[in-house]
Amino acid sequence: MSTTAGPNAKARSRPGGAALLGLGLAVMALSLYLWPGPPKLAWSDEIVYAAMARNIAAGRGATSSFYDARSIAERGWPLGDVHMPGHALLLSAAFAALGPREAAAPLVPALAFLAAGVALWRAARRVVSPTAAVVCAGSLYLFPSLARYAGTAMAETPVVLLACLHLVSWWRAQERPTARRLAVLGLLLGLGATVRETFLALLVPSLLLLWLLPRGRRLRAAASLLAPLAAYLVLVFLPLSRARAPYPFYLEDLLARPTAASVVRAFADNALANLRSLAWPGPEEATGLTTLLVVVATVSALVLLRRRGPRQLAATYLLLAVASTVLPLAVTYKLWGWTGLRSLLLLAPATLVCVAALLDAVRSARLRRGGTVVALVALLAVSAFLDRRLVADRLQELEAGEEQARAIEAALACPAAHVLVAEEAFRYGWRRPDAVVVWQGRLPEATLLGVAARAGAPSATVVEAQLANGDQVTAIGCQPMPGR
Secondary structure: OOOOOOOHHHHHHHHHHHHHHHHHHHHHHHHHOEEEOOOOOOOHHHHHHHHHHHHHOOOOOOOOOEEEEEHHHHOOOOOOOOOOOOHHHHHHHEEEEEEOOOHHHHHHHHHHHHHHHHHHHHHHHHOOOOOOOOOOOHHHOOOOHHHHHHOOOOOOHHHHHHHHHHHHHHHHHHOOOHHHHHHHHHHHHHHHHHOOOHHHHHHHHHHHHHHOOHHHHHHHHHHHHHHHHHHHHHHHHHHHHHHHOOOOHHHHHOOOOOHHHHHHHHHHHHHHHHHHHHHOOOOHHHHHHHHHHHHHHHHHHHHHOOOOHHHHHHHHHHHHHHHHHHHHHHHOOOOOHHHHHHHEEEEEEHHHHHHHHHHHHOOOOHHHHHHHHHHHHHHHHHHHHHHHHHHHHHHHHHHHHHHHHHHHHHHHOOOOEEEEEEEOHHHHHHHOOOOEEEOOOOHHHHHHOOOHHHOOOOOEEEEEOOOOOOOEEEEEEEEEOOOO
């Protein structure tokens, strides 16, 4: 069954793609204009990503500059980042091309942001009309917080781009399930997991392709899809995962309970806490948007299930994606605040396609246009409100990080390579490429001195840094490390 947009789709593709790129550039330019000051790294995660990318670009290898004290105590130095390294590898290309400057860090997220809209447009054309596909893809550029993340070193826009590419590849494999197309789909799953492990949740809607095939073709198609994915996971994903620094993840904390009954109770309590936070978000705006995303995705998919053809397939894909993403994360992770929203952004592309399909199915042209305008205005309103809070949070993080970095530099005054043990000294670690920052500083002093020695410092002294707000930063300033 063909689900393409018709013989004129190719002729329309260029104007649609050009219009989308223009919209994406305009939204991104506005977003960067509204950021506080020139491009700088503010949030801890983006600094950690960028620091590892800088080390890769400088030839130091896939090592981090930031460690939890327990990571050093367990494995020594050097180590990789606690995150999967896929995003840092992407960022390293920008640093290699433009130098290790902060302004280069958003290049990869910005390009991913622009490409995501075009990829979603190509996927949406299989489900809705060409005009509705352009509106659907353009709405991705207006999705709350996404344009903001495109101006940072965060991994959100690359993850969304990979989700859009997965959707395009899924439709291509559904239209013509050749071994090559299925293999591309499997490799995309592995590549996405290298950036963020939760991307593997999209394996579940991928398996829907096998169910749609005649029974006699399923085994060969399964091999075409799963063999490349399995090879990638064994040869690439697992070695990269094992090279990461150990860190107290949520899942490991839950599994560390003393008895099996307490482990089960911990999982149940975590799931109930997530359900409560999503059902009653309270004053946390990001949690409210997470709830809204899950509700809109589920409701639109359920309504579309009554349709036939491509729209029913799109609805089934989205329902499977919601179930395979939300349910495991609700049990093992946390889905409130910005953490929850960032974890579920990979659902945004398929959700927008299903919402566009619902609007496109309205028979009355007047109602269809009115519904589209209302949906876009609502999206803009939510985005403007949430982005304002995100800008304020970023400005606060940037000012606090700069103040702490200046205070530590004044107190430590170490010109050579060294180890610093301090609580969350992320801006300092970025400004000092020759420093290793051990950022769990609230352990006993003797333990921290041992950790510093394990990281390669022959001696260490305790340094007190006074901040302007009266707080103190207790840092252990280490002597230069050999070989750095």
